[in-house]
Amino acid sequence: MRRIISMLLENEPGELSRVAGLFSARAYNIESLTVAVTEDPTMSRLTLVTKGDDAHIEQILKQINKLIAVVKVVDLSANPHIERELILIKVIAKGNSQRDEIKRLVDIFEAEIIGVTDSTYTVQMTGDADQTDSFISAIQIAEIVELARSGVTGISRGKKGLKG
Amino acid sequence: MELTGAEIVVQSLHDEGVEFVFGYPGGAALHIYDAIYNHEHINHILTRHEQGATHAADGYSRSTGKTGVVLVTSGPGATNAVTGIATAYMDSIPMVVITGQVPTALIGYDSFQEADVVGITRPCVKHNFLVKNVNNLAETIKKAFHVAETGRPGPVLVDVPKDITAQKAHYHYPDDVTIRSYQPKIKGNDRQIKKGLEMLQAAKRPIIYVGGGAVLANAAEELTHFVRDTGLPITQTLMGLGAYPAPDSQFIGMLGMHGTYEANMAMHEADLIFAIGARFDDRVTGDLNKFAPSAKVVQIDIDPASIGKNRKADVPIVGDVKVVLTQMIEAAKQLPDYDPKQTEDWWKTIKQWQSLDSLGFELDDKLIKPQQVVKDLYEVTGGDAFVTSDVGQHQMWAAQYYHFKEPRKWINSGGLGTMGFGLPAAMGVQFGNPDADVACITGDGSILMCIQELATCLQYGMPVKVLCLNNRYLGMVRQWQEFFYERRYSHTYMDSLPDFVKLTESFGHVGMRVENPADVKGALQEAFALKDRLVFMDIVTDQSENVFPMIPSGAGHAEMTMRPDKLNSPKGAA
Numbered sequence: 159m160r161r162i163i164s165m166l167l168e169n170e171p172g173e174l175s176r177v178a179g180l181f182s183a184r185a186y187n188i189e190s191l192t193v194a195v196t197e198d199p200t201m202s203r204l205t206l207v208t209k210g211d212d213a214h215i216e217q218i219l220k221q222i223n224k225l226i227a228v229v230k231v232v233d234l235s236a237n238p239h240i241e242r243e244l245i246l247i248k249v250i251a252k253g254n255s256q257r258d259e260i261k262r263l264v265d266i267f268e269a270e271i272i273g274v275t276d277s278t279y280t281v282q283m284t285g286d287a288d289q290t291d292s293f294i295s296a297i298q299i300a301e302i303v304e305l306a307r308s309g310v311t312g313i314s315r316g317k318k319g320l321k322g
Numbered sequence: 323m324e325l326t327g328a329e330i331v332v333q334s335l336h337d338e339g340v341e342f343v344f345g346y347p348g349g350a351a352l353h354i355y356d357a358i359y360n361h362e363h364i365n366h367i368l369t370r371h372e373q374g375a376t377h378a379a380d381g382y383s384r385s386t387g388k389t390g391v392v393l394v395t396s397g398p399g400a401t402n403a404v405t406g407i408a409t410a411y412m413d414s415i416p417m418v419v420i421t422g423q424v425p426t427a428l429i430g431y432d433s434f435q436e437a438d439v440v441g442i443t444r445p446c447v448k449h450n451f452l453v454k455n456v457n458n459l460a461e462t463i464k465k466a467f468h469v470a471e472t473g474r475p476g477p478v479l480v481d482v483p484k485d486i487t488a489q490k491a492h493y494h495y496p497d498d499v500t501i502r503s504y505q506p507k508i509k510g511n512d513r514q515i516k517k518g519l520e521m522l523q524a525a526k527r528p529i530i531y532v533g534g535g536a537v538l539a540n541a542a543e544e545l546t547h548f549v550r551d552t553g554l555p556i557t558q559t560l561m562g563l564g565a566y567p568a569p570d571s572q573f574i575g576m577l578g579m580h581g582t583y584e585a586n587m588a589m590h591e592a593d594l595i596f597a598i599g600a601r602f603d604d605r606v607t608g609d610l611n612k613f614a615p616s617a618k619v620v621q622i623d624i625d626p627a628s629i630g631k632n633r634k635a636d637v638p639i640v641g642d643v644k645v646v647l648t649q650m651i652e653a654a655k656q657l658p659d660y661d662p663k664q665t666e667d668w669w670k671t672i673k674q675w676q677s678l679d680s681l682g683f684e685l686d687d688k689l690i691k692p693q694q695v696v697k698d699l700y701e702v703t704g705g706d707a708f709v710t711s712d713v714g715q716h717q718m719w720a721a722q723y724y725h726f727k728e729p730r731k732w733i734n735s736g737g738l739g740t741m742g743f744g745l746p747a748a749m750g751v752q753f754g755n756p757d758a759d760v761a762c763i764t765g766d767g768s769i770l771m772c773i774q775e776l777a778t779c780l781q782y783g784m785p786v787k788v789l790c791l792n793n794r795y796l797g798m799v800r801q802w803q804e805f806f807y808e809r810r811y812s813h814t815y816m817d818s819l820p821d822f823v824k825l826t827e828s829f830g831h832v833g834m835r836v837e838n839p840a841d842v843k844g845a846l847q848e849a850f851a852l853k854d855r856l857v858f859m860d861i862v863t864d865q866s867e868n869v870f871p872m873i874p875s876g877a878g879h880a881e882m883t884m885r886p887d888k889l890n891s892p893k894g895a896a
Binding site: 168171172175176179183213216217220221223224226227228229230 | 440441444445448449452469501502503504625626627630631634
């Protein structure tokens with residue numbers, strides 16, 4: 159099962175590699191990973207997507223929790239949550255009809271064209287995994303020049319934060 | 323008080339109460355070594371290899387319960403130490419390793435003797451630090467000791483660039499530190515404890531299964547009290563030996579790959595496994611799918627990640643073993659007394675298994691049986707010696723036949739299985755216990771991996787007694803080749819061994835060669851009578867001897883291979 163694991167990490171050089179190293183050392187898989195500093199400059203927030211059954215995820219969470227650099231870790235996907243990923247996608251857009259068709263698709267998915275050349279569009283889109291995946295498959299009416307995904311980040315629904 | 327970084331390192335170790343620093347100098351550590359030269363109190367032990375330094379610090383720690391301290395230089399100094407660090411990590415031994423590093427400005431430029439030591443050691447330390455500011459140095463060292471010693475212990479490394487050791491800073495060594503992300507849970511949950519006890523009381527075929535966690539937590543007294551109160555059978559892992567006195571009738575032997583028949587059968591048939599500081603590792607469980615098919619599990623461990631990792635725990639209890647057992651003893655008073663009748667049938671079954679005498683072996687009048695050497699050692703030392711071992715057959719025989727009465731007397735690399743551990747570890751034990759008998763049971767393969775430490779033993783007058791069970795084979799590998807590779811003895815015969823007696827003598831120690839079974843005990847008595855000398859006993863043993871019982875890999879506890887004269891004969895061994 160797909161899981162979104164989010165953690166607060168000491169914002170020090172090398173701490174990210176402890177998390178990444180733990181995954182490789184124990185042969186766990188990482189599908190995506192994002193990390194950036196929080197409002198508290200001493201802490202970074204790291205969010206990763208992995209797959210596994212309950213026992214597997216429990217072990218991953220325990221091992222992450224054991225890292226001295228990890229202040230708090232949570233399986234976001236275990237509770238109501240919001241997830242978002244940003245994708246940037248550059249497609250071939252030549253001639254009026256193709257350019258119109260791409261523009262329609264962009265509107266349907268509430269995406270945005272943020273870069274234009276005479277033969278390409280660069281589209282920005284945000285959404286959860288379902289939305290971004292559907293958009294990527296829909297946009298393939300045009301030839302994809304390149305695709306950049308930010309990786310999934312997320313936040314729990316409700317009043318509480320990861321720190322509390 | 324303004325001190326240089328180097329002086330801060332040394333003064334911090336002193337203020338931490340460190341008795342011994344095991345180490346080896348080199349370029350990046352020169353300032354620190356100069357500070358040691360000028361320090362009145364710090365006791366530095368010069369080993370002959372950085373691996374030896376880590377194993378010595380490890381042996382010192384295992385035998386005393388104090389944290390082992392290592393000091394080495396950058397690059398090769400640090401990489402040589404990695405095996406010892408990984409050994410300590412796998413067995414959860416508290417250790418602080420200080421490594422010199424090239425100057426900050428040279429880091430990342432492939433400088434002379436540069437290695438990314440923080441990166442290399444990351445997967446085999448509990449935590450590590452690179453010190454980039456001399457003002458943080460003392461606090462970082464304090465943090466290193468704090469992390470190494472608390473919770474599930476382990477090695478912590480502090481990498482100190484050379485320029486930091488030259489810079490000056492105000493020195494203050496903190497009494498205490500807190501790390502916001504690190505608060506190990508010590509006390510067990512009362513409800514879980516009650517639940518665990520109730521399950522124990524309801525069980526018909528319970529077994530207490532104890533691992534190294536009980537030793538590390540100094541919980542032997544509480545454990546013994548708890549086990550005696552219940553009258554239940556207890557088995558211990560290789561790392562747990564000594565936590566409960568082996569000569570006691572409730573102890574049914576070590577379990578696992580080379581455990582006793584009764585211990586493994588009891589695990590197999592149990593309806594409740596009461597695990598105390600043990601982690602169900604593969605050498606204990608054999609094939610997990612066949613392991614203890616009808617047992618519920620109560621598991622006490624300070625490391626939540628060890629609970630339910632390999633085998634699901636029905637009642638997990640996170641906490642320090644000593645504290646949790648104390649809580650249990652107290653909580654048990656609120657419950658009805660344990661009725662010993664309840665397990666009468668269970669004990670009858672266990673006694674039947676015991677009657678097989680799975681550790682029995684036949685003596686030979688020409689060839690020395692390695693098991694006999696261990697038994698004789700037990701007699702000659704009154705069962706009171708510290709015993710270290712290397713890795714292989716001799717390690718298993720030591721575990722099976724030296725019936726450890728107390729914790730911290732049995733010192734071996736159980737998790738990583740590091741050959742070369744025994745001699746430097748014995749040296750570390752002797753430093754921590756100067757008046758005790760310290761025996762290193764080793765083999766002709768293992769001993770050559772850290773033989774250079776004989777020189778350290780001479781320099782510091784460490785009267786370790788080395789018992790080399792010399793069968794001219796890498797015995798354990800040969801045993802597997804005999805059973806599972808149709809006797810294709812690939813690279814396991816040692817056909818140009820040194821003359822160990824002469825070798826030992828050249829190091830300035832006493833060497834003995836023992837070839838006759840009748841001479842073993844006398845030779846041991848003679849060796850242990852030499853209180854102030856290291857004696858190396860080259861004991862020529864039966865080459866064909868194997869370790870039994872054995873759970874072949876992939877098999878379950880009920881599928882043990884016994885000595886050929888016992889129940890069945892090993893597969894592949896005619």
